[in-house]
Amino acid sequence: MTADSAVTVDSAVTVDRAAVPGMMFALLTRAAAGIAAPPWRPMWMPAAFAQGLVPVGGTAGAVLRRQTSRCLLLGALAYRVCVLPVALGLLVVRGESVAPAVLLPVTxxxxxxxxxxxxxxSRRSTVDLERVRLAVLVDLAVAYGLTVAASAVVPHTAVLWPYLAGAVVLVTGAYGLVGGVLAVLLSAPAQLAMAAFGAAADTGTFVGRVGWLGLAVVVTWAALVVCGLGLHLAMSYGIRAGREAERIRWLRSLHDTVLQSLEAIALHSAADETAPAAQLAEVRATARVQAARLRRTLDEPGGNDNPLASGLAELAEELAGRGLRVELAVAAGAGSRISGPYRDAVLGGVREALGNVAKHAGIGDAVVRADEESSALVVVVRDHGCGFDVAGRPGFGIRESIVARLREVGGRATVESWPGRGTRVTLRVPA
Structure with a gap:
């Protein structure tokens, strides 16, 4: 992309200038269909226009569009709350005595x-106008009906016509430009009915009333286009900035771990000739540690906000350096809500259990599984090593570092073992 063909917004968003017409065309089409309408592409619309720069889709885009719907709904409702007292006040100023009294209950x-x-x-963070489309139509019908009925009381003025503009705004937001235009066209039969009650029906008054509603449609439609453009640019900025931050995080992680270890392995040492077996063992231990770290990074490419999962992964890395390969399986969100004492007790118990596997099981593999069951965090450490007889007196590590540690925080630990078939340690604490 050349400098002449790009428009830069801040330092992280670049919009292809050639794609801007398609972007605006798609935004106008979206506004014509209504912010609550699902994504669609008419047969006559070029696919590149519909795909390239349609306002942000997906879950995030849907949430932002519902937030826009909420703002639109609140604005229209607030406008109507303000315009009703003004309309009645104007009648009082004009000296109408009967009309305000009759219209007061309705108002x-x-x-x-x-x-x-x-x-x-106001109590909702978002509003889906698609779910209230029927209510919007009912509101429009009520607004037209009351406007016509009010003309029977005050035939020389359209007292509720400004209120009707708020209903047209809601229809435009829910059904798009086409819906707004149809709502305005309904003003023609309404004005004929008002004329039958004696309301003014000259051309200037007719055009003025239609123009008032048409202005509401145009302003709403323009607001939808501007909101769509803003959402697209904001989400584009966030996505691009997030990708850049993720790339930097990955590069930093690889540089500080794998790259450093590979460079250290590549260095020549005098021990390569004098103690090749020890050097080979050290290289293998380093490779196991780095493999565990890479596996952890690949399993959680977006980072991890679960301290328990991070602690278990660090234990797996630590034991990899001692020759034990740990397969870690943590259910989504498991242990993310437990307090520090529970977490420390679980991690201490797992460390002791894995240490016992590395020292006594006679194998190089173990499995750690964490899940939540019945409002409790359950962590299981399983190996298929030589096992032992649990009927005898347990050692200090099992008795104090596992069972007693969990009991002190209100948890429970059970140790099961079968000679020749391995051992299973189950840790359970309140979630």
Whole structure:
């Protein structure tokens, strides 16, 4: 990509200038379909336009679109709450005495309904307009019906017409540009009905009312396009910055572990001729440690926010240096909520159990499995070594470093062993 063909936004986002028309076309299409509508591509739309720069999809994109829907809904409701008292106030200023008294109960009911809706929406972090599309249509019908009915009370003015604009905004947000235009077109029969009650029906008044609703549609549609563009750029920035940070993390990890170890192995030493067996054993131990670290990194490429899983992985690396290959299986989220004393007790028990495998089992493999069962964290250390007779008096390591350690924090440890078939140590603490 050349400098002339790119637009740079901050230091981490680069947008191909040739793709900008497709991006805007896709955003306009999305706004025409409504922010609640699922992704779609009409047959007449070029696939490159629909795929390349459509507003961010996936789970994150859906959440951001629902947040936009929430803001749109709150804005329309707040506008209607503010415009109703103003409309009644204008009637009072004009000297209308009967009309405000007649319209007051209806206005109070509308205000209460909108305030209640604002309270409901405010308690939610996101709103899916697709799930309330029917309610939006009902709201539009009520708004048109009350506007026509109010013209029978105040025939010379459209007192609720500004309130109707808020309903049109919601329809535009839920159904897109096409829905908003259809909502505006419904104003024609509504105005004819109002004229039958004596409301003004001259061309200027007719056009002014339609223009008021049309302005609401245009502003809403433009807001959707701007929000879509903002979401796309924000998510593009986050994705690109996250990838760069992940790449740097991987490079740093490889440099500090595997690369350093390989360079150390490649160095010539006088012991290569005098003690080749010891050197070979050291190289193998180093390789086992680095293999365990690489396996841990590959299993958790995005990092790990579970201290228990990290501690178990470090134990696996440590035991790899002593010639024991540990297969680690940690269920998603297992142990992520346990407190420090529970975690320390479990890690201490696992360390002792794995140390016993390395010293006494006579094999080079063990399995550590961590899972949560019935509000308890269960960690099992299993080997298929020589085993021993558990009927005799257990050694200090089993008695104090495993069983007593777990008992002190309110947990429980059981040791099962079968001569010739290995040993299983089960540690259980409250999750």
């Amino acid at each position: 109070a009911l509308l205000l209460a309904a909108n305030v209640a809706a604002i309270g409901t929406v």
